[in-house]
Amino acid sequence: MNRALYVAKTGLEAQQFRLAAISNNIANANTYAYKAGRAEFDDLMYQNVRQPGAQASQNESSTLPSGLQLGTGVKAIGVQKIHTQGNLVVTDNQLDLAIEGKGFFQALDQNGDLMYTRDGSFQVNQDGDVVTSSGYLLEPNINIPQNSTDISITRDGAVFVTEPGNTAQTQVGQIELSTFMNPAGLQAMGHNFYTETTASGTANVINPQTAEAGSLTQGALEASNVNTVEELIGMIEAQRTYEMNSKAISAADGMMQYLNNNI
Amino acid sequence: MDRMLYVAMSGAKEVMLSQANNTNNLANANTDGFKQDFNIFRAQHVQGPGMASRTYSMDERPATDFSAGAIKVTGNNMDIVTKEDGYIGVQTPAGDEAFVRSASMQILDDGSLVDVKGNPVLNEGGAPINIPPSKTVTIGDDGTISVVLADSPSNQLVVLDQVRLVKPNIKELEKGLDGFIRLKDGADPVEQSAVQVVSGALESSNVNTAEALVNMIELSRKYEMQIKMMSTAKAHAQKSDSMLSLR
Numbered sequence: 300m301n302r303a304l305y306v307a308k309t310g311l312e313a314q315q316f317r318l319a320a321i322s323n324n325i326a327n328a329n330t331y332a333y334k335a336g337r338a339e340f341d342d343l344m345y346q347n348v349r350q351p352g353a354q355a356s357q358n359e360s361s362t363l364p365s366g367l368q369l370g371t372g373v374k375a376i377g378v379q380k381i382h383t384q385g386n387l388v389v390t391d392n393q394l395d396l397a398i399e400g401k402g403f404f405q406a407l408d409q410n411g412d413l414m415y416t417r418d419g420s421f422q423v424n425q426d427g428d429v430v431t432s433s434g435y436l437l438e439p440n441i442n443i444p445q446n447s448t449d450i451s452i453t454r455d456g457a458v459f460v461t462e463p464g465n466t467a468q469t470q471v472g473q474i475e476l477s478t479f480m481n482p483a484g485l486q487a488m489g490h491n492f493y494t495e496t497t498a499s500g501t502a503n504v505i506n507p508q509t510a511e512a513g514s515l516t517q518g519a520l521e522a523s524n525v526n527t528v529e530e531l532i533g534m535i536e537a538q539r540t541y542e543m544n545s546k547a548i549s550a551a552d553g554m555m556q557y558l559n560n561n562i
Numbered sequence: 563m564d565r566m567l568y569v570a571m572s573g574a575k576e577v578m579l580s581q582a583n584n585t586n587n588l589a590n591a592n593t594d595g596f597k598q599d600f601n602i603f604r605a606q607h608v609q610g611p612g613m614a615s616r617t618y619s620m621d622e623r624p625a626t627d628f629s630a631g632a633i634k635v636t637g638n639n640m641d642i643v644t645k646e647d648g649y650i651g652v653q654t655p656a657g658d659e660a661f662v663r664s665a666s667m668q669i670l671d672d673g674s675l676v677d678v679k680g681n682p683v684l685n686e687g688g689a690p691i692n693i694p695p696s697k698t699v700t701i702g703d704d705g706t707i708s709v710v711l712a713d714s715p716s717n718q719l720v721v722l723d724q725v726r727l728v729k730p731n732i733k734e735l736e737k738g739l740d741g742f743i744r745l746k747d748g749a750d751p752v753e754q755s756a757v758q759v760v761s762g763a764l765e766s767s768n769v770n771t772a773e774a775l776v777n778m779i780e781l782s783r784k785y786e787m788q789i790k791m792m793s794t795a796k797a798h799a800q801k802s803d804s805m806l807s808l809r
Contacts, residue, residue, distance in 0.1 A: 341593065500671025540588075
């Protein structure tokens with residue numbers, strides 16, 4: 300059967316994959332702390348149809364100078380998360396925190412395992428514990444006393460509260476951040492969370508403003524780092540390449556059809 | 563039987579192979595760093611008794627088009643692309659050196675600097691690059707990698723290494739079966755040379771899609787012509803059969 304059909308099929312699949320990655324980015328263009336993903340492609344291996352240097356005839360001096368290697372198409376090798384800093388959006392909410400640096404907040408999932416996020420829209424649950432917007436406990440746990448009137452969080456992660464009848468602020472906790480050698484290797488879990496993998500390396504737990512963790516800004520959130528213009532251009536590119544590959548399929552189909560009708 | 567049928571059949575078969583090659587270029591029109599393959603037909607004369615009228619065609623991939631693809635700015639400082647005729651050295655899974663024009667790099671958990679396919683990026687000495695924990699990694703204009711180490715203040719840049727940058731003669735480059743671009747067997751080894759590097763950009767595929775689409779039409783028509791010749795041969799044979807029939 301005509302191998303152009305199968306090669307064009309890989310092209311269609313790759314563009315469909317790319318469009319899925321782009322749609323996901325655009326859908327999350329307004330998700331706090333979302334990191335854009337870029338679809339990456341690789342050409343598939345080549346098939347040796349005619350070996351260069353093979354004998355063209357019985358005459359020993361006539362060898363094929365270049366041979367024929369046919370490519371077998373393209374494949375998607377994955378979606379690479381681009382961990383660049385998103386813009387800061389000032390919200391003036393006392394428990395909104397933005398990280399300016401490479402760190403991640405740590406939260407505990409229902410099984411007590413660590414998850415990592417850069418989404419700093421924290422809230423307080425019924426016990427006064429600081430939780431993420433999806434209700435997971437911040438690690439290390441910070442308890443805000445019920446009667447506190449004001450919360451202030453310093454650039455280096457110390458959490459202070461003001462209690463009535465006490466002019467001095469009392470420290471109730473210290474926020475810690477995790478950094479990773481290869482943040483692109485983190486596994487995205489959804490809900491703005493990541494978990495560590497062998498590719499990301501183990502978490503290095505440090506205080507904000509030390510090493511590469513970055514500092515905290517209270518009353519601000521990190522916006523999504525999706526560049527919508529870039530995504531829309533990528534969408535045009537994916538769609539047109541998809542069309543060209545489907546043209547190639549109909550051309551290959553036309554060849555076969557012509558053969559069947561005329562012989 | 564008339565040899566015309568066989569000549570036309572081989573023509574059709576080779577056009578089909580050529581169409582597959584052209585489709586491969588189209589399928590990779592969006593693969594970053596892909597270099598399109600050339601595709602030619604060669605006349606293969608058959609020697610022997612009788613009239614020298616049989617010349618089969620043969621499809622070949624003589625070379626790869628090493629011209630530059632469009633540069634697209636990504637803003638990610640770990641994406642690098644070389645200017646002019648420079649290439650970056652990377653290590654293939656087979657352990658030898660291959661050349662790429664641009665690399666979207668990342669740092670693995672053990673500190674090794676790899677491209678998006680996981681192949682280590684080489685330094686000027688041809689060894690894989692290792693990056694210690696650091697706040698920022700910057701790739702300079704000449705491929706110099708400078709870092710701010712994790713435990714040092716932000717203004718203390720350390721020059722760590724230099725990416726292997728070469729200017730090979732493109733006539734001595736070939737694309738292997740695994741899609742990597744390497745030096746041909748027997749070519750002189752290439753030295754580190756002054757090549758400009760732009761960080762924050764990637765090179766897109768150099769496939770000329772308009773050309774590939776026109777090629778596709780041309781090959782389709784060429785194929786139809788071969789089929790036409792085959793049906794002409796069939797008509798000839800039918801005619802002689804009916805002329806020579808006993809009834």
